[in-house]
Amino acid sequence: MATHGARGRSGGRPTLEEVAARAGVGRGTVSRVINGSPRVSDATRAAVEAAVAELGYVPNTAARALAANRTDAIALVVPEPETRFFAEPYFSDMLKGVGAALSDTEMQLLLIFAGSDRERARLAQYLAAHRVDGVLLVSVHADDPLPDLLAQLEIPAVISGPRSAAETLPSVDSDNYGGARQAVEHLLSRGRSRVAHITGRLDVYGAQRRVDGYREAMSDAGLGVDEGLIEAGDFTEEGGHRAMEVLLERHPDIDAVFAASDVTAAGARRALREAGRRIPEDVALVGYDDSAIARHMEPPLTSVRQPIEEMGRRMIDLLLTEVADRRPLASRGLDRRQMVLATELVSRSSS
Amino acid sequence: MATHGARGRSGGRPTLEEVAARAGVGRGTVSRVINGSPRVSDATRAAVEAAVAELGYVPNTAARALAANRTDAIALVVPEPETRFFAEPYFSDMLKGVGAALSDTEMQLLLIFAGSDRERARLAQYLAAHRVDGVLLVSVHADDPLPDLLAQLEIPAVISGPRSAAETLPSVDSDNYGGARQAVEHLLSRGRSRVAHITGRLDVYGAQRRVDGYREAMSDAGLGVDEGLIEAGDFTEEGGHRAMEVLLERHPDIDAVFAASDVTAAGARRALREAGRRIPEDVALVGYDDSAIARHMEPPLTSVRQPIEEMGRRMIDLLLTEVADRRPLASRGLDRRQMVLATELVSRSSS
DNA sequence: AGGTACCGTGGGAGCGCTCCCACCAGTGAT
DNA sequence: ATCACTGGTGGGAGCGCTCCCACGGTACCT
Structure with missing residues (x-):
């Protein structure tokens, strides 16, 4: 927990100036040492470092922020109420990745919820x-004004799931299209052919891509696409339940279901049970997210894993580059940096 | 999302100085208006406010922090790994209360995890x-050096559970002693008399107080205190399971158990089931925390509810007072501010 | 010998604010 | 008329840092 020897005589914290005096050098030189500039001789550097240690010098962040016009802080903005943040493992995994990537850095992470209008106003002010x-933006809906606000304020930002194929912000996403294909191909390889799909909220781009993946996997397998096998959900348990009921009504001969999330799958499972269908004997079920729910379901749920922690890490990488790069507007915005990470099918007994 | 009209001609953000010029007043006056000083005439205030709105002026936090030597930020320090933070509803409830209390304020909340040594070193630096x-300190163990570090740095802090009866920091706690009494008296009123207690980690002061409450409730009821009915747990499921096994071995005629947490009660329940005891017919069970576990247990668990959200709110109140009060050291420290909030027994079918 | 290039260094200027002292009425008491 | 306030105001000084220009010294060319 570090030493902190004598302080400036007046009892306050030591300043750059005091360190400089102690080391017998100028203010600028101390600043260079503190900031790791290479343009300092080894001897001088050692002298300064000694003085820093003796005085227990810690730079004043406010002064630095004022002079250098930077804060060394980034925000993880969650446009959801806190409750959802704690309920969904997605966020904690993301936070873990972000935290890990940031721990080698001087950067400070701020967690900001913007679920209510009040909170959003505060955030805008902030x-x-x-x-x-x-700013790191996670879980943003298609019509959210936040990205535009950030662009207007010229604050570097990275978004976790692009809002559309034409996303302008740098983004990190998992391969929703590929993940959906994995799920469907897995079901087909298990001998199923009447595979239904319960979608996520279709105003979320990722959900659309999963539908695309489902469609093309079916069509590539020569099964064609029966639109009647697709039913819209909304990522909730209730939505999954309702959609499954509709699907069973329409196509009683369904032998497999690909749900756009594990929670959706849980709803579907309930509806299947209520209809007397056994899983996986009568109907095989595959979810998406590979969350705790999947592991604890009865039977354990086959699911598509997204590397969320990894996504968090990559988002930080992109953002830090963006922050560092802040060149005079010229070359920016052209080289769109969109990153897509591979998913992995985790096979369990539900399929 | 606020207006932001024309900016300073050079494209940067407007400054106090520019606002002053625009309003035709001095810098000091604008500062007074911004900070809500009463020593400004209504006419002047209106003029300044108009200029602020027209220019879209937003104070520069760094400059303010430097000049005023304050940051307008407080930290919620969680000396646990992130995983536990997300796993235990205690933290999210606390965060909700803290957030609510802070939302009327300009104060910014920082969430800081200090589970690993690495993180703790970072925190110390910070x-x-x-x-x-x-600083708001939650879930601190008896031997944690953090409170001393804070005292030494003269940073105002409030702790969520006092470390001992002689806690020097301002603290907010629920009435662990009273809560335990409520639990035991409830069991006695249900006609039970051989009431066992599985404790929490005894290096946590609150856990000790619960034991005290158990002891005195038993003794006040004229039943005396059989030390053999007390077995140490550690707030975990496994600990509760083990302790229950020990207790059943020692006292097969136990007819009630008060567990120091819901998780502990869950472990005890498992051990009771394994021993063929029915709940509540053979053995009544009461937990502590009234967490989600309690509601979803089979049978639903009677539990002592702590007003955690309220505690969060109170902690902020105390801390803000402390921060505002920062007088020249003279009158501080004498008026210890320890706050204890009442608990409430939530009766369900396990007892 | 002079010229040119750099390297390491010192320190002035300034970031945008708050604090505080000085100042100017106006008011009421003497 | 004089004095003592008081409410309202302007602006200097300074918070601790970074940025950048200027300086002397060394090294390597012409």
Whole structure:
């Protein structure tokens, strides 16, 4: 927990100036050492470091922020109420990845919820004050004004799932299309052929891509696409339940279901049980997310795993590059940096 | 999302100075208006407010922090790995209360995990840099050096559960002693008399107080205290299971158990089931925390509810007072502010 | 010998704010 | 008329840092 020897005589914290005096050098030199500039001789550097240690010098962040016009902080903005944040493992995994990537850095992470209008107003104020160098945006809906606000304020930002194929912000996403294909191909390889799909909220781009993946996997397998086998859900348990009921009504001979999330799959499972269908004997079931729910379901649920922690790490990488790069607007925006990470099918007994 | 009209001609954000010029007043006056000082005439205030709105002025936090030597930020320090933070509803409830209390304020909340040594070192550095005006400490063990570090750095802090009866930091706690009494008296009123207690980690002061409550309730009821009916747990499921086994071995005629947490009760329940005891017919069971576990247990668990959200709110109140009060050391520390909130027994079918 | 290039270094200027002292009425008491 | 306030105001000083220009020194060319 570090030493902190004598302080400036007046009892306050030591300043750069005091360190400089102690080391017998100028203010600029100390600043260079603190900031790791290479343009300092080894001897000088050692002298300064000694003085820093003796005085227990810690840079004053406010002064640095004022002079350098940066804050060394970035925000993870969650446009959801806190409750959902804690309920969904997605966020905690993301946070873990982000935290890990940031721990080698001087950067400070701020967690900001913007679920209510009140909170959003506060956030707008906060961003306008430029209290962070960059923003990580997770779980953003198609019509959210936040990305535009950030663009207008010229604050670097990275988004976790692109809002559309034409996303302008740098983004990190998992391969929703490929993941969906994995799921469907898995079901087909198990000998199923009447595979239904319960979608997610279709205003979320990722959900659309999963539908695309489902469609093309079916069609590539020569089974054609029966639109009657697709039913819209909304990522909730209730939505999954309702959609499954509709599907069973329409196609009683369904022998497999690919649900757009594990929670949706849980709803579907309930409807299947209520209809007397056995899993996996009568109907095979595959979810998406590979969350705790999947592992604890009865029977355990086959699911498509997204590397969420890895996504968090990549988002930080992108953002830090973006923050560092802040060149005079010229070359920016052209080289769109969109990153897509592979998914992995985790096979369990539900399929 | 607020207006932001024309900016300073150079494209940057408008400054106090520019607002002053626009309003035709001095810098000091604008500062007074911004900070809500009463020593400004209504006419002047209106003029300044108009200028602020027209320019879309937002104060520069870094400059303010530097000049005023405050940050307008406080930290919620969680000395646990992130995993536990997400797993235990205690933290999310606390965060909700804290967030609510802070939302009327300009204060910014920082969430800081200090589970690993690495993270703790970072935290120490962070605190040494005085990057927050105050600290909220939750879930601190008896031997944690953090409170001393804070005292040494003279950073105002409030602790969620006192470390001992002689806690020097301001604290907010629920009435562990009273809550335990409620639990035991409830069991006695249900006609039970051979009531066992599985404790929490005894290096946590609150756990000790629960034992005290158990002891005195038993003794006040004229049943005396059989030390053999007390077995140490550690707040975990496994600990509860083990302790229950020991207790059943020692006292097969136990007809009630008060567990120091819901998780502990879940472990005890498992051991009771394995021993063929029915709940509540053979053995009544009461937990502590009234968490989600209690509601979803089979049978639903009677439990002592702590007003955690309320505790969060109170902690903020105390801390903000502490931060505002920062008088020259003289009158501080004498008026210890320890706050204890009442618990409530939530009766369900396990007892 | 002079010229050119750099490297390492010192320190002025300034970031945008708050604090505080000085100042100017106006008011009421003497 | 004089004095003592008081409410309202302007602006200097300074918070601790980074940025950048200027300087002397060394090294390597012409």
